[in-house]
Amino acid sequence: MIKMFIxxxxxxxxxxDTIKYPFEPSPPPKGRYRGTILYEESLCIFCDKCENVCPPGAILFEIVDYETNKREYNYNPYLCIYCGACVDECPKADEGCLVQDDTTTPVLGRELPKDxxxxxxxxxxxxxKELxxxxxxxxxxxxxxxxEYAEFKKQQRLKKQREKKAAEAKKKAEEQKENTSSTNTENKPS
Structure with a gap:
């Protein structure tokens, strides 16, 4: 009891030891901070691992061109729980494709962050309000x-199969034609 009094x-x-938060900004956290997820499109291989592993579904890829498999990365920082699972799963995270920044997303107010x-x-x-x-x-x-992309890929596979069958049938017809003409040549009297 005396020790406590002293x-x-x-x-x-x-x-x-406390901070004067409402009147002064909080000091930046030490160590690995989980902030906003930033994406570099030029490094992305569109494997969709980040989208598949995201617990709240804050990352979505929309396919905009079926021929080239071009996708658009969409991230909702106000839905994100900043767990970092997407960054951990990204095979190109070491190169900077998907990184977790040390800043937070501003409060949803009058304007959205543009980056x-x-x-x-x-x-x-x-x-x-429309987000x-x-x-x-x-x-x-x-x-x-x-x-639609799955259907497109299915149609592409079917088209290739038809082309392959047509090529095989054409090759087989040519072989039969050669066999027939060589047989006719052998059977002709000299």
């Missing part, structure tokens, strides 16, 4: 684009 008395004359590294959706939406609606529409479009 410690309390000492603390009355020391500088407080190419946040993806396409956040940069297209002007009014923050949720735009994200819902994007989810539907992304699902539809995947279904």
């Amino acid at each position: 410690e309390s008395f000492k603390n009355m004359f020391q500088k407080p 190419k590294k946040l993806g396409y959706l956040v940069n297209r939406v002007e009014n923050p 949720e609606k735009a994200w819902d529409e994007l989810e539907k479009r992304a699902k539809k684009s995947r279904e």
Whole structure:
């Protein structure tokens, strides 16, 4: 009890260990900080691992060109829980494709943050109040684009199979024609 009284008395004359948060900004955290996810499109191989592993579904790829498999990365920083699972899963994270920055996303207020590294959706939406609606529409479009891409790939496979069968049939017909003509030549009287 006496030790506690002595410690309390000492603390009355020391500088407080707490921060003056509302009036002064908090000091930056030490060590590995989990902040906003930033994306570098030129390094992406579009493996979709980040999208598949994201617990809240804050990352979506929308297929915009079926021929080249061109996709658009979309990230919702206000849906993200900053767990870092996407960065851990990304095979190109070491090269800087997907990184977790040491800054937080600003509060959803009058305007949305505009940065190419946040993806396409956040940069297209002007009014923050429309972000949720735009994200819902994007989810539907992304699902539809995947279904259409799967159908496109199926049609491509079927087309290749038909071309292969046609080539085989043509080759077989040519071989039969050669066999027939060589047989006719052998059977001709000299």
